[in-house]
Amino acid sequence: MELCEQSAFVLHQMLVSKEISCREILLSLLNRIHSRDLNAYITLFEEEALKEAERVDQQIKRGEDLSPWTGIPLAVKDNICIQGKPTTCGSKILTSFQPPYDASVISKLKEKDCLFIGKTNMDEFAMGSSNENSHYHPVRNPWDPTRVPGGSSGGSVAAVASGQAIWALGSDTGGSIRQPASFCGVVGLKPTYGRVSRYGLVAFASSLDQIGPIARTVQDCALLLEAIAGYDSLDSTSLDRPVPLYSTNLKREMQGMKMGIPREFFGEGLDSKVEERIRFAIHQLEEAGVEPLEISLPHTEYAIATYYLIATAEASSNLARYDGVRYGYRTKSFRDLYEMQSKTRQEGFGDEVKRRIMLGTYALSAGYYEAYYGRAQKARTLIRRDFDQAFEKVDFILTPTAPTQAFKIGEKIEDPLQMYLSDIYTVSPSLAGVPALSLPLDIPKDGLPIGLQFIGKTLEEEKLLQIAFACEEMKILDNSISS
Amino acid sequence: MDFEVMIGVEVHAQLLTKTKIFCGCSTNFGRNPNTQVCPICLGMPGVLPVLNQEAVELAIRAALALHCKILRRERFARKGYFYPDLPKGYQISQYEEPFAAEGILSFERNGNCKTIRIKRMNLEEDAGKLIHEEDRGSLVDFNRCGVPLLEIATEPDLTSPKDTHTFLAELRQILQYLEVSSGDMEKGHLRCEPNISLKKPGQSEWGTRTELKNLNSLKGVEKGLLFEIRRQKRLLESGQPIRQETLLWDEKREIALPMRVKEEAGDYRYFPEPDLVPLVIDEEWIERVKRSLPELPDDRKKRFVETYKIREQDAQTLTLTRRLADYFEEVVKIHSDFTLAANWIITEVLGILHEKNLSIGDLSVTPARLAGLFHLIQDETISKKMAKEIFVKMVESGKQADEIVRVQGGQIRDEAEVERIIEEVLKGNSEEKVRYQSGEVKLMGYFIGQVMKRTDGKANPRMVNEILRKMLEGNPQKSGVQKK
Amino acid sequence: MEIITEEEVRHVARLARLALSEEEVKKFQRQLEKILEYVAKLRELNLEGVEPTTHVIPVVNRLREDRGKESLSKEEALSNAPNTEKGHFRVPKVIE
Ligand SMILES: [Mg+2]
């Protein structure tokens, strides 16, 4: 196995035992990046990363203690700010923008000597489920380059799945970590809303956005979450709760646990091949002593409508700041201020972003607020209650992550509504604010991964990781890599 | 024809916090442009607001002073509009859940007492500053952006420009007293936007309401309102419609011109601010602020009249600002001649502040030093007349009264010296001396004047009086008694 | 009847400060119409007495002390700006 295909956990052991150097890990990754163009990165920090690797190797030589994160190369989604590094959000409007600050997750990882290798491609402003909405062109699915990697964290996920990164940070608003994780066969976790600071994450929909870890193993996923979770005084919506040692508390007795199987997630629209796999996984868990319980999340059919109204309304406001005044792109010719701003936004935003700004603006505008945004916020309450009630009966909920496997590039781009519907299983937990993890199942014969989604109670990331870890041990999933 | 006038005002007061409402940038003024900004107040991508506790405390103070009901649980909202001085494309304000509501402010003008209802009070952030350059566009400075504002809106209970003036002066004084806001209108720390509508007497329907902006002083408010009332009257009298619009006051030309607005203006697309969690203000918090609340100007004025037995007019002046009132009370804590202190502060202290364009805080003469000067008057080391000159010297030199007196000499109280001077005076005025001794006693004043002239006013008047009598009549005590 | 007309699309675009070509107006009208038709689903729900969710976390009163933090230097503040002059951000004139 090449170094770039190893887990962070193993690489750390190898670094500690001086079997390998940090430089070797990095070169292995860079080699993979340059030999296989998936368009996963927007910006690579090649030189700086090499210098950083050199520094880590010196540290090792001096016999200094290494943290489990030290020198393990990490890819960062391009909507998370790193001081002095371009942060494009996959948009033309943020061309050449270099934030003079670090996102709080980046500060935490810098303290732990993590090594940043580059910024990954994404759907513009995290709006999309296929990564086709990037100003920097689509990312390709490593398992089949004619297919999408999912989105919006497509670059991060594709990089991890193909050995172009050991692990990565993504962001998830309605499924942007989990759906691509499912399409590319990696582990992706959307934490509880408030578990990870949003400071420095370029906002798409503030009441839903969360940064989360993407990795090839559950343990790596746990380790990365451990590094970024926790209270942050710069984010008023971050939760002030202790962070468990996720990566060391992974063992759990599965016997006697109750898993909820929501009937609404297994109906129309679910691809039969996906369903078959998921059913098999349920069966395997049953054999391991987990008790399945059919449950109902009755408002599931309203989740997509609710989600798209809330997310676009917030987005229309969050994206008002891109006006060509203080940073980013400014149109070349204009007669006055109004034209400068409106043309800057016309030229700077892609189609999907414009569509969502339009929808969100409409939903908030005079006379329509109650009918659209107001209703959606109330529907959100009903969706949350569904989960509260379900968790009175079960320890976790199990569903497919996405209704299909990765689709072809270009297949859904002309039909926004169809594209929105591919988030059907991921938006409900986002609306409820609860954590959810996508775990890759055995790759079927067609070679396209399928993801299993575990949904947990608020702040029960630990439990989700333990269940996923148990599944990993049981070989329900396959950690194979697409090289 | 006489019209009835209905005026309501919306006031924006800058809160006296050290830092901005949602970030740690300083709120000091007059720095170089764009040097008091950070990623948060510049609205850079990914940054988040965190509410300044002090802004909330100051708002609670104001709400208590204006007898408002404070909302126990409230949220912030985004008010969306595009303008280059608004970095995020929205202003964080409050909408459906304001900070406080239903207050009152009473004031007295020409002996009439009036009560104005406060409709609501919001916490919000200020925008940046645009410097318009003719034809070339504008320059934007974001130093002011994010400074906390308290927006106070009244019901339309004001009935004249004068009323409005008094109301604003009163409101400003309260805000200054509570150290909630500097209240400086010229600097834009207090901004007032009145709305006006008229009605013919006897009619039940009020006319269309207009709004006035850009009023930068109390005078400006009054002038602007007078202008707008005249304009509306003319329109109504000639049967022309009044458009619902906002007019901008042009201070130089003393006219108000309508602002041109876009059709979509006013659709602010408010929605709850997802980046800030609800603010819960419980009874305990309110009680704590209440206990720290200083006495309000009106209460203080009444107390001054009662406690210090000074005239109401003087008490009114002394309580104009909290610092002045504090100054007075510091002085009388040390020196107990209240009337002397009141008179002196109103005439001499305010006089010199006015002359030198200073505020009481800039004055080098501390209350203790002023009391020291009063002691010298009381023990007759100096006369009141001398005291005035010494006071000026104190302000200018920063020295204490007794230091100055030591150098330039206080009153001449040496009996021998006074006698010597009087002898000289009598010698030079032998004719008047004869006239006095033959019964023209009112010449006493003349002799005193002569002595004072010769001594530069430094001779102790009581001593001069006694010695003069003794030297003119031989037995001053006796003659004194006889006179009575 | 249309849920959203082309004129409304233009109005919303003005609100959102988005210049749109005529083609874009037509395309967005079509697409938004379809999405709005879909989200109209929410009308089926009985939402009487249901509180809206604005935050999914039970956190209140996140406050900071009134203590200063270092600001950016002027150079940093202006470093990303498309047009600056004399330490200011420069914007074109407003023609209302
Ligand atoms: Mg306001």
Ligand SMILES: [Zn+2]
């Ligand atoms: Zn700031």
